[in-house]
Amino acid sequence: MHQEKKVEATQLNELFIQQVKSWPLLRDNYELFKQVQIKTLEIDGLPVTVQFNPSRIVSLGAKTDARSIRERKCFLCSANRPAEQVSVPFGEDYLILCNPFPIFPQHFTVPARQHVEQAIGGRLGDMLDLAEALDSYTVFYNGPRSGASAPDHMHFQLVTKNYMPVDKLDISQTKLIRQGTNAGLYLLDNYLRNGWVISSDSKEEALRFFALLCVAQDTPAGEAEPMMNIFCNYEKGQWILKVIPRKKHRPSQYFAGGEEQFLSSPGAADIGGVFITSRPEDFRKASPRLLRSIYTQVCFGNDELTQIKVG
Ligand SMILES: [Zn+2]
Numbered sequence: 001m002h003q004e005k006k007v008e009a010t011q012l013n014e015l016f017i018q019q020v021k022s023w024p025l026l027r028d029n030y031e032l033f034k035q036v037q038i039k040t041l042e043i044d045g046l047p048v049t050v051q052f053n054p055s056r057i058v059s060l061g062a063k064t065d066a067r068s069i070r071e072r073k074c075f076l077c078s079a080n081r082p083a084e085q086v087s088v089p090f091g092e093d094y095l096i097l098c099n100p101f102p103i104f105p106q107h108f109t110v111p112a113r114q115h116v117e118q119a120i121g122g123r124l125g126d127m128l129d130l131a132e133a134l135d136s137y138t139v140f141y142n143g144p145r146s147g148a149s150a151p152d153h154m155h156f157q158l159v160t161k162n163y164m165p166v167d168k169l170d171i172s173q174t175k176l177i178r179q180g181t182n183a184g185l186y187l188l189d190n191y192l193r194n195g196w197v198i199s200s201d202s203k204e205e206a207l208r209f210f211a212l213l214c215v216a217q218d219t220p221a222g223e224a225e226p227m228m229n230i231f232c233n234y235e236k237g238q239w240i241l242k243v244i245p246r247k248k249h250r251p252s253q254y255f256a257g258g259e260e261q262f263l264s265s266p267g268a269a270d271i272g273g274v275f276i277t278s279r280p281e282d283f284r285k286a287s288p289r290l291l292r293s294i295y296t297q298v299c300f301g302n303d304e305l306t307q308i309k310v311g
Pocket residue numbers: 074075076077114115116152153
C-alpha cells in the first residue's frame with residue numbers, strides 16, 4: 001500500500017526547533033545567519049539581494065565533476081549523514097532534513113531515500129505534491145549541472161516563501177503563450193533570468209506543459225535533461241511553476257585570476273534573486289554591472305529565449 005505524501009508545516013517547525021536544540025553545527029550556523037550581511041541592488045529595475053555568507057564557501061567552490069563526486073561520500077545518503085540530523089518523511093520516497101548551511105531563514109533539503117541521480121524526469125509530480133502540502137514554503141530544484149551540489153543524489157529544497165524576489169513575480173507581467181483548460185503557459189522575458197511560468201489548477205496540465213518545455217530545450221550531450229532551475233509554489237488551489245533554462249553553470253569570472261576573479265556558482269537561489277557570495281572581496285565587488293554580466297552568461301536573453309520553440 002502506498003503511504004500518502006502527507007506532511008504539515010507544523011512538523012517542519014517542530015523539526016527545526018528540535019534541530020536547533022540538539023545539533024550545535026546547525027544552531028551555530030543559524031545564529032550566524034541571523035547576522036548575515038546583505039545589500040540590495042537594482043539591475044534593470046529588478047531587485048537582487050546579495051548575501052555575504054562565509055559558511056557557503058564549501059558549496060560555492062564544490063567540485064561537481066563526475067570524478068570528484070565519485071570520490072566523496074554522499075552527504076545526502078543516510079549512512080553518511082551526521083548522527084544529530086533527524087528527518088521527517090515525505091511519502092515513501094523522500095525525507096525532509098534541515099540544511100545545516102542555511103541561506104534562508106528556514107532551509108530544508110528533501111532528498112530521495114535512495115541514492116539515485118538528480119533528475120526531474122518522473123518527479124515533477126512529487127515537487128507539485130510537496131508545494132501543495134507545504135504551501136507556506138517555496139520548493140526549488142537545481143538541475144545536476146545547474147547548481148546542484150549533489151548531482152548524484154536526487155533532492156529538492158524547501159525554503160522560506162517570499163524571501164527570493166522571484167517568489168513575488170507578478171504573473172500579469174508575463175505573456176500567455178498557451179492556454180489549457182485549467183492552466184496557462186507564460187513567457188517570462190525582460191527578467192534577466194528568462195524562462196516560463198506555468199500556472200495551473202490541474203496537476204496533469206502542469207505536467208503536460210512542463211513536458212513541452214523539456215522537449216523544446218536542448219539537452220547537452222551525455223545529460224538526461226536540459227539545464228534548468230525550477231521554482232514551485234501553491235496558492236489558492238493553484239500551482240505556480242517557474243522554469244528557468246540555463247546556458248551554463250558558472251560564469252567566466254569564476255575561473256578568472258586575480259582581481260577579475262569572482263566566486264559565484266549560481267543555483268536556484270541566485271537565479272531567484274538571492275545572490276550568494278562567501279568571500280568579503282566578492283561581496284564588495286558585487287555590483288549591478290557584474291551581476292548583469294553573470295546572469296547574461298548563465299541564463300537566456302530575450303532573443304535567445306524566443307529561439308526556443310515551445311510546442
Ligand atoms: Zn547519496
